[in-house]
Amino acid sequence: MSKFWSKIVHDLTPYVPGEQPRVTNLVKLNTNECPYPPSPVVLDRIKEATNDDLRLYPDPDASQLKAAIAKHFSGQTSSTLSSNNVFIGNGSDEILAHTFQALFKHDQPLLFPDISYSFYPVYCNLYQIDSKKIPLDSDFSINIDDYSIPNGGIIIPNPNAPTGCALSLGDIETLLQRNPDAVVAIDEAYVDFGANTAVSLINQYPNLLVIQTLSKSRSLAGLRVGFAIGNESLIEALIRVKDSFNSYPLDKLAIAGATASIEDKQYFDDTCKKVIATRQYLTEQLNTLNFSVLPSMANFVFCSHDSITADVLAAELRTHNIIVRHFTQARIDNFLRISIGTDLETKTLLNALKTIISARS
Ligand SMILES: *Cc1c(COP(=O)(O)O)cnc(C)c1O
Numbered sequence: 001m002s003k004f005w006s007k008i009v010h011d012l013t014p015y016v017p018g019e020q021p022r023v024t025n026l027v028k029l030n031t032n033e034c035p036y037p038p039s040p041v042v043l044d045r046i047k048e049a050t051n052d053d054l055r056l057y058p059d060p061d062a063s064q065l066k067a068a069i070a071k072h073f074s075g076q077t078s079s080t081l082s083s084n085n086v087f088i089g090n091g092s093d094e095i096l097a098h099t100f101q102a103l104f105k106h107d108q109p110l111l112f113p114d115i116s117y118s119f120y121p122v123y124c125n126l127y128q129i130d131s132k133k134i135p136l137d138s139d140f141s142i143n144i145d146d147y148s149i150p151n152g153g154i155i156i157p158n159p160n161a162p163t164g165c166a167l168s169l170g171d172i173e174t175l176l177q178r179n180p181d182a183v184v185a186i187d188e189a190y191v192d193f194g195a196n197t198a199v200s201l202i203n204q205y206p207n208l209l210v211i212q213t214l215s216k217s218r219s220l221a222g223l224r225v226g227f228a229i230g231n232e233s234l235i236e237a238l239i240r241v242k243d244s245f246n247s248y249p250l251d252k253l254a255i256a257g258a259t260a261s262i263e264d265k266q267y268f269d270d271t272c273k274k275v276i277a278t279r280q281y282l283t284e285q286l287n288t289l290n291f292s293v294l295p296s297m298a299n300f301v302f303c304s305h306d307s308i309t310a311d312v313l314a315a316e317l318r319t320h321n322i323i324v325r326h327f328t329q330a331r332i333d334n335f336l337r338i339s340i341g342t343d344l345e346t347k348t349l350l351n352a353l354k355t356i357i358s359a360r361s
Contacts, residue, residue, distance in 0.1 A: 008126075015122045018325055027322040027348050029339040032161075032190075032300050034219035036274065036342070039267040041260045042220070049256035058252040060243075062088040065255050068262040069227055077200035085202060085229055087238045090249040092189060092213035092226025093119060095238070098245070099155075099209060099228070101127045102237040103183045106152030113142055115332055117161050117187060136163070140294055140302075144171045148178060157187040159195050162327065162337040164296030166195035176205040183234065185209040190298035192217035192272050193279070199229050206231040216299055217272055218261045225250060225258040275299050279340050285350050289357060300339045302332075308360055310334045313353075320352040 001010065018031035066083040074081050089095035100123040104110045112120050114133040124131045134146045140163045147154055154175060159166040175184050184207055186198045191212065198210050209230040215221035228238060242249065250258070261268070279301060283293045286303055293303040304310060313336060314326040325337040341349070 008128075011125065013122065013125060015119045019323065021323070025321055027341060027345045029300075029341050029345065029349065030323045030325045030337075031221075032216055032298070032337075032339045033221050034216060034271065034275070034299065035340065035345060036219055036271050038219040038223075038257070039261055039264040041264050041267070042257045045260035046253045046257040049253050052252050052256075054252060058248055058250060058255060060247045062250050062255045062258075065225075065227075065250070065259045065262070068259045069229070072262050072265070073197075073199045073229065077197070079200055079203050081199075081202065081229065084232045085235060087228040087230075087235045087242075088250060089226045089228070089242070090246075090254075091215065091224040092187070092211050092228075094249060095211050095226045095228050096120075096155075096187065097123055097126075098238050098241045099183075099185055099211065100124065100129055102241040103185070103209070103234065104153040104155070105129050106182075108150045108152035108182075110153045110155065111147055111149070111151045112155045113160060115140065115160075115163065115329070117157050117189075120155060136160075141165050142167055142171075144175050147175060151179065151182055153183045153185070154179060155185040155187060157189060158198070159190045159193075159297040161190065161298065162300070162325070162332070162335075163294050163302050164190070164298040164300060165294055166297035169196045169198060169201070172198050173201060173205075176201065176208055180207060183207050183209055185211060188212045189216055190300075192268075193276055193299050194297040202229055202231065206233065209234050214258055214261055217275075218268060219271065220257065220261060223254050223257050225254055275340050278343055278346055281343075282338070282340065282346050282350075285346075286353075289350075289353055300337050302335050302337050304335045305357075308357065310336050313356065316356045317349075317352055320348075320355075322349055322352055 066086040070081040109130040109132040213226040290306045291303040
């Protein structure tokens with residue numbers, strides 16, 4: 001607290017990101033990074049880009065990256081997209097912030113699930129946006145009928161975090177049809193691990209904004225790149241906020257690396273397949289150790305053990321140099337969120353769990 005602070009700063013409760021420990025011998029399964037490196041082409045292009053004149057400002061519109069994204073999704077889906085449908089940000093967290101400010105500040109409350117990405121309430125507090133948390137069902141799924149109340153917008157991660165549960169495209173389409181006067185934002189940070197992207201619906205629904213990141217499925221959390229896809233008028237709102245805040249959210253190296261990543265579809269597909277296969281193996285093995293595991297479409301699993309509490313398991317894993325995420329929030333405080341690692345990391349984790357569980361039973 002200080003007398004120098006603006007009034008709003010006194011009332012902020014910032015987001016707390018997962019730990020990034022400095023020690024290197026850890027099996028780090030706590031923040032959903034990809035266990036594999038980015039495409040080698042990414043590093044080549046970043047090295048080439050260091051020959052660019054860093055004395056000069058980067059392209060404020062990241063035009064080459066927007067074009068690569070529009071082309072990638074036009075090929076993947078039946079949508080016709082141009083660069084005017086794409087917005088670029090310094091990580092999708094920055095895009096979410098701009099989305100809250102540009103599109104969600106209305107008379108009616110913004111709706112999101114009670115168990116969801118914990119950054120959403122932080123943005124509401126920062127931008128003074130009225131919100132209402134909609135409880136997940138008892139099986140942790142989202143029931144879209146619960147969203148049929150007056151609202152000034154809806155934001156849902158698909159798959160949801162930290163549960164990993166996915167909504168069908170049909171459910172998303174129903175939400176869009178029921179809310180023609182509000183923006184429905186789908187945060188697709190984990191969509192590449194088995195769920196269906198809503199980008200295919202962009203041309204039909206002017207109220208749809210899809211937000212993705214290169215941090216998870218493209219192994220580039222350290223580069224800080226995210227993008228949004230939507231109707232031109234939604235994109236224009238985001239650009240107005242961006243250009244009133246920071247015209248150059250991406251530097252030249254990030255633009256070069258991100259563009260290379262989007263263009264290397266083969267490497268991306270292979271990486272996602274490996275993560276999905278390991279998720280399948282981990283889920284089966286956890287089941288045999290008496291964990292219940294929610295059906296995950298993400299690069300993590302959310303699980304709870306039938307006799308040992310999650311806080312104890314997390315602390316014991318730590319003594320084995322393995323870190324996973326444990327949330328203290330009601331309803332999920334007996335769950336662990338475990339990111340999918342390499343096959344070797346997964347075996348190390350399972351061996352440690354076997355040791356911990358047998359010592360206690
Ligand atoms: C990781 C994550 C993000 C943020 O990703 P960045 O692009 O690294 O900022 C956004 N939404 C959800 C649900 C996430 O899990």
